[in-house]
Amino acid sequence: MAARIITVTSGKGGVGKTTTTANLAVALAMANQKVVCLDADIGLRNLDVVLGLENRIVYDVVDVVEGRCRVRQAMIRDKRLPELYLIPAAQTRDKSAVSPSDMIRLCEELSSEVDFILIDSPAGIERGFKNALAAADTVLVVTNPEVSAVRDADRIIGLVEAEEKGPAKLILNRMNFGMVKRGDMLAPEDILDLLAIELIGIVPEDEHVLISTNRGMPVALDPTSRAGIAFHNISRRLQGETVPFMDMDEKSSFFSKLGKLFGPGGN
Amino acid sequence: MVDRVSNGIQIKGTRDGLMVTLDEKIAWETLKESLLAQMSERAAFFQGAKVVLEIGNRVITGEQLGKLKDDLAAIGISFWAVLSQSAATEESAQTLGLATRIHTRPVERTGSKSLDSYLEGEQAIFLRKTLRSGFKVASHGHIVILGDVNPGAEIIAGGSIIVWGRLRGIAHAGAEGNEDAVVCALDLSPTQLRIADYVSISPQRKGKTQPEVAYIENQQVVAEPWVIKEH
The missing domain is CATH 3.30.750.50 (Cell-division inhibitor MinC, N-terminal domain)
Known part of the structure; x- marks a missing residue:
């Protein structure tokens, strides 16, 4: 069976593309899917760091494209999840080392061997983005509830449509529902209203994400964390399941009720 | 055109x-x-x-x-x-190898006049889509958009601009100097609005949105709610 090829992109940097790619890969692998992550951010790789596989890199995507090794040799197998692989980006080269047709060829080769290919796109709309988009059959656009991130997401969605890869699906990352309630953050409805594409997941702001990222242990490995649950939900939606959206409101009011029970100051 | x-x-x-x-x-x-x-x-x-x-x-x-x-x-x-x-x-x-007949438009014989009730209209382009950030539409004629114009998108028309949706990007009507051009939108909240050589920035909106039309009056751009006129 041919693999699903999913590109995670955003336009703006720092909104959580790499974290999303890593966590979706982990969540899919935990659901017994065979997954390969492909880091398309050549020159600024860090998917390997987030997955905790940095010290095992021997060959990278540029070595594969330039014929210095076979694809299998560049696939690093994750020790925690045997169905999860990473093909790292090269660090000493730049985006021009790979072309969109190289990416298509590489994904075609991988397609028969795995269930999912997740491509981590670099920020920006130039060559690296085009490389990451070339082979995709599904595009996930990650954004934060910030005006600038939403603006860039809008641009990216337009470019994805222009490449006839659309309609892209949206992941709202780092949502802080307390702030939305106080009117200090863009509400999901406002963002969806503007971007007008299908929402596939909302990931709440969760400090576990940063902690786990720094340790190279994606948060999805811990299915009790709120962000981890959100990534597992997205992975299930990608596999065709209908999963209701986490009711963040319910959760926070639950906590605030707890807070009230235990006196002021708690939340 | x-x-x-x-x-x-x-x-x-x-x-x-x-x-x-x-x-x-x-x-x-x-x-x-x-x-x-x-x-x-x-x-x-x-x-x-x-x-x-x-x-x-x-x-x-x-x-x-x-x-x-x-x-x-x-x-x-x-x-x-x-x-x-x-x-x-x-x-x-x-x-010279030039055609002397064209199919779709017969030669109007001199003396024949079109009916008074028949209007030629003016050239406009029509787009049914959401204009996202970074996209631009330009025409020497009028521009009609059925959809939203998001922040970061631009519309430049020689004539007027009509947006059946939210206008939140940049709109420039009468770009070739036509001060009679207007800009209409169901929600007129452009980042910047220009008509001919006049530039304006939308004020912060209070209350609920309603269709509006912007035009030039006394050397400045004014916007007012679109009301269905009683004739």
Whole structure:
């Protein structure tokens, strides 16, 4: 069976593309899917760091494209999840080392061997983005509830449509529902209203994400964390399941009720 | 594209290309010079256009037509058909390989007049889509968008702009100096609004949105709610 090829992109940097790619890969692998992550951010790789596989890199995507090794040799197998692989980006080269047709060829080769290919796109709309988009059959656009991130997401969605890869699906990352309630953050409805594409997941702001990222242990490995649950939900939606959206409101009011029970100051 | 009539030359965009109608009372050489001047002035716009020349009863020699064909070709415009009531002119056009009949638009016989209730209208472009950040639509005529215009998108029209949706990007109507141009939207909240040479920034909206129209009044851009007029 041919693999699903999913590109995670955003336009703006720092909104959580790499974290999303890593966590979706982990969540899919935990659901017994065979997954390969492909880091398309050549020159600024860090998917390997987030997955905790940095010290095992021997060959990278540029070595594969330039014929210095076979694809299998560049696939690093994750020790925690045997169905999860990473093909790292090269660090000493730049985006021009790979072309969109190289990416298509590489994904075609991988397609028969795995269930999912997740491509981590670099920020920006130039060559690296085009490389990451070339082979995709599904595009996930990650954004934060910030005006600038939403603006860039809008641009990216337009470019994805222009490449006839659309309609892209949206992941709202780092949502802080307390702030939305106080009117200090863009509400999901406002963002969806503007971007007008299908929402596939909302990931709440969760400090576990940063902690786990720094340790190279994606948060999805811990299915009790709120962000981890959100990534597992997205992975299930990608596999065709209908999963209701986490009711963040319910959760926070639950906590605030707890807070009230235990006196002021708690939340 | 808006119809233009100047110096006895009317230029109209049709399915068959640019329909150029020449006033019979003005000398051929004068018309030819001003036609070439008009077209080369906006060469970028007319580039690649196909021209149909409507010259009425006037008799034009093959040599005259040939010269015009060469001059137009030099500025990237192809001259492909001549509509004339003169058999001699048709003959000279045919020897040059120019068409003398076009299918979709029969030659209007002199003297025939269109009904008073029939309006030609003006040229506009229509787009049914959401214009996202980084996208731009430009036209010498009017622009009609059925969809939203998001922040970071731009619309530039020689004529007016109508957005059946939210206008939150940049809109420039009357970009070629037409101060009568207007901008209408169901939700008029552009990042910036320009009409001809006037620029304005939308004030922060209070209350609920409603359709609005913006135009120039006393040298400034004003916007007011669109009300259905009682006639």
